[in-house]
Amino acid sequence: MSEPLLEVADLRIRFHTRRGVASVVNGVTWSVRPGETVAIVGESGSGKSVSTLAILGLVPQPPGEVSGSVRFEGRELVGASDADLRRMRGNDIAMVFQDPMTSLNPVLTVGRQITEALELHLGLRGDAARRRAAELLDQVGIPSPDRRLDSYPHQMSGGMRQRVMIAIALACDPKVLIADEPTTALDVTIQAQIVELIDGLQAERGMGVVWITHDLGVVAGLADRVLVMYGGQVVEEAPVSRLYASPAHPYTQGLLAALPVLGEHRDELQTIAGLPPDPSDLPPGCLFWPRCPKRLDARCQTERPVLRPAGPDHRVATFYDAGSEVASGA
Amino acid sequence: MAPEPGDELLRVEDLRVHFPAGGRALGKGRDVVRAVDGVSLSVRRGETLGLVGESGSGKTTTGLALLRLVEPTSGRVWFDGTDVTALRRRDLRAFRRRVGMVFQDPFASLNPRRSVGASVAEPMEIHGLHREGRDRRVAELFEMVGLDPALRRRYPHEFSGGQRQRIGIARALAAEPDFLVLDEPIASLDVSIQAQVVNLLRSLQRELGLTYLFIAHDLAAVQHISDRIAVLYLGVVMESGARDAVVGEPQHPYTRSLVSAVPIPDPERERRRERIVLVGDVPSPLDPPSGCNFRTRCPDVFAPCGTVEPLLQDTPNGNLAACHLHGVVGREVPRSHHPDSTQVAEAEGRVG
Numbered sequence: 001m002s003e004p005l006l007e008v009a010d011l012r013i014r015f016h017t018r019r020g021v022a023s024v025v026n027g028v029t030w031s032v033r034p035g036e037t038v039a040i041v042g043e044s045g046s047g048k049s050v051s052t053l054a055i056l057g058l059v060p061q062p063p064g065e066v067s068g069s070v071r072f073e074g075r076e077l078v079g080a081s082d083a084d085l086r087r088m089r090g091n092d093i094a095m096v097f098q099d100p101m102t103s104l105n106p107v108l109t110v111g112r113q114i115t116e117a118l119e120l121h122l123g124l125r126g127d128a129a130r131r132r133a134a135e136l137l138d139q140v141g142i143p144s145p146d147r148r149l150d151s152y153p154h155q156m157s158g159g160m161r162q163r164v165m166i167a168i169a170l171a172c173d174p175k176v177l178i179a180d181e182p183t184t185a186l187d188v189t190i191q192a193q194i195v196e197l198i199d200g201l202q203a204e205r206g207m208g209v210v211w212i213t214h215d216l217g218v219v220a221g222l223a224d225r226v227l228v229m230y231g232g233q234v235v236e237e238a239p240v241s242r243l244y245a246s247p248a249h250p251y252t253q254g255l256l257a258a259l260p261v262l263g264e265h266r267d268e269l270q271t272i273a274g275l276p277p278d279p280s281d282l283p284p285g286c287l288f289w290p291r292c293p294k295r296l297d298a299r300c301q302t303e304r305p306v307l308r309p310a311g312p313d314h315r316v317a318t319f320y321d322a323g324s325e326v327a328s329g330a
Numbered sequence: 331m332a333p334e335p336g337d338e339l340l341r342v343e344d345l346r347v348h349f350p351a352g353g354r355a356l357g358k359g360r361d362v363v364r365a366v367d368g369v370s371l372s373v374r375r376g377e378t379l380g381l382v383g384e385s386g387s388g389k390t391t392t393g394l395a396l397l398r399l400v401e402p403t404s405g406r407v408w409f410d411g412t413d414v415t416a417l418r419r420r421d422l423r424a425f426r427r428r429v430g431m432v433f434q435d436p437f438a439s440l441n442p443r444r445s446v447g448a449s450v451a452e453p454m455e456i457h458g459l460h461r462e463g464r465d466r467r468v469a470e471l472f473e474m475v476g477l478d479p480a481l482r483r484r485y486p487h488e489f490s491g492g493q494r495q496r497i498g499i500a501r502a503l504a505a506e507p508d509f510l511v512l513d514e515p516i517a518s519l520d521v522s523i524q525a526q527v528v529n530l531l532r533s534l535q536r537e538l539g540l541t542y543l544f545i546a547h548d549l550a551a552v553q554h555i556s557d558r559i560a561v562l563y564l565g566v567v568m569e570s571g572a573r574d575a576v577v578g579e580p581q582h583p584y585t586r587s588l589v590s591a592v593p594i595p596d597p598e599r600e601r602r603r604e605r606i607v608l609v610g611d612v613p614s615p616l617d618p619p620s621g622c623n624f625r626t627r628c629p630d631v632f633a634p635c636g637t638v639e640p641l642l643q644d645t646p647n648g649n650l651a652a653c654h655l656h657g658v659v660g661r662e663v664p665r666s667h668h669p670d671s672t673q674v675a676e677a678e679g680r681v682g
Contacts, residue, residue: 157611259550
């Protein structure tokens with residue numbers, strides 16, 4: 001197997017706020033290899049987005065405080081200089097955000113926003129830059145790319161704008177693409193188009209893709225490996241088919257049972273009672289303990305579980321043992 | 331409450347809502363946004379009709395027009411035998427007492443400067459209900475939606491999204507309506523919280539014998555909660571029928587592509603399934619295609635689709651579908667793309 005492109009180890013992020021210290025990422029470790037798609041799944045406040053912002057050096061410090069290690073092809077990015085980070089962003093690691101309207105500049109044409117990246121990172125100018133920009137728009141499936149270069153973002157639909165964002169992200173041929181909820185703001189028929197597009201581009205270029213989402217439905221079709229985050233921790237990590245077939249963490253089990261599935265009938269959706277933990281007031285033991293239907297009282301309440309093996313390439317952070325229940329139950 | 335067949339609570343006939351658009355093309359009339367362009371629906375007492383559509387399909391405007399929160403341009407809405415479109419102002423208030431509405435963003439629909447209890451009591455003030463013991467009634471409503479009644483003295487910012495949506499539901503129930511219009515009530519919530527709200531809505535429906543119009547873009551959620559489903563596209567109902575028939579054997583190419591685009595949380599099934607990926611975007615409601623609204627993206631388009639506006643017709647499995655594949659039925663339309671204002675008036679004359 002090839003070497004990982006990007007390796008995150010024991011990443012921790014805290015914010016100093018008026019209400020005290022909020023620990024939003026609490027020791028996260030993962031990696032992505034060329035050609036691999038890793039999905040990071042979590043609900044609001046799970047720390048999935050902020051942990052990837054930290055990779056790119058985009059967490060303001062202060063009030064933020066980032067520790068741990070992020071290595072791209074062996075180079076350490078935590079604590080790297082602004083100049084080094086700027087060179088790396090876009091060239092090596094590119095990012096696509098949820099809302100293309102807020103990440104595109106409304107007063108510049110689409111073409112200008114692509115050529116800006118080409119100028120800055122590759123030194124392309126004038127006609128050469130414009131030709132390359134049109135090629136990129138063509139690659140992301142935008143019809144009549146030459147004309148579209150002169151459009152402004154508001155003249156495009158949400159799906160088209162997201163394609164433009166992807167074109168900008170691909171401009172410098174990055175080795176890793178981080179996509180943060182890239183389809184959440186889009187309609188489902190447009191979502192299908194974007195998923196297919198990123199899939200195809202990845203196959204062509206062998207990029208590592210990190211797909212951040214709250215949607216376990218989308219993940220099933222596109223990921224190789226899935227990480228489930230809760231309260232700023234990875235609580236479960238497994239190859240995609242294994243995660244859905246035998247989820248080991250009570251939180252993952254709860255999420256899957258809470259999903260309505262098209263073409264299936266569940267009288268009652270299973271719910272997860274209560275609310276996610278407050279990052280400025282985390283419980284001392286397992287972060288999921290207050291909501292957990294499988295909790296074992298004493299230990300879960302006082303000791304925080306760490307990731308342990310739960311099968312081939314499968315790790316889980318819980319004291320609950322799904323296997324033992326299957327064996328002794330029924 | 332088993333609904334008697336034909337025991338219809340709400341009936342919508344060829345509803346249209348057109349908004350004047352800002353622009354005015356040279357030498358032509360004012361541009362018109364055809365947000366809702368001929369929607370017919372029927373909801374039986376005690377059932378849930380799911381109204382599903384993507385952005386710009388007109389689903390929210392349809393919901394608002396039913397309550398006359400926007401005025402319909404043409405068409406009729408019957409509620410329990412009364413023509414809502416003909417109601418005068420005073421009678422409109424009595425009608426609105428019987429119909430509650432829950433919005434997508436409960437934070438935007440709660441007054442940040444009033445306690446949530448006061449917001450829940452507001453419909454009772456407006457309708458002069460429970461003059462005595464109004465606070466006790468608010469406490470009851472809180473319990474009904476699974477909130478601690480002691481929380482009613484607090485302010486909206488102190489609540490999570492899921493709790494706020496429960497408050498929104500309590501307020502919609504305050505005037506004891508028969509019918510709720512639920513407009514994307516779970517779209518802004520996390521998955522684990524969505525399930526809580528969906529289960530609450532279902533148990534309230536059983537306890538109180540409520541009838542729902544559940545408006546959403548998420549077909550999986552709509553399928554879970556609905557008895558019947560209507561699919562909207564660009565202001566027109568493309569297909570409607572029993573929930574299992576619409577999801578399991580869709581009769582309209584648009585429904586088929588919508589069903590195939592919904593992700594299934596099962597990697598094995600995802601890999602096996604055949605996906606119909608539609609090309610292009612939804613056309614602008616300022617300038618919808620001639621004939622069938624879906625024809626510009628339809629994989630099965632053929633000659634009559636550009637010239638004949640399809641009408642809902644019976645299909646083999648009992649669904650209604652507005653599609654010429656089931657036989658060319660509909661009104662011939664002139665090929666003209668941009669109807670000027672006189673043509674719009676004529677078209678509407680024919681409708682009414």
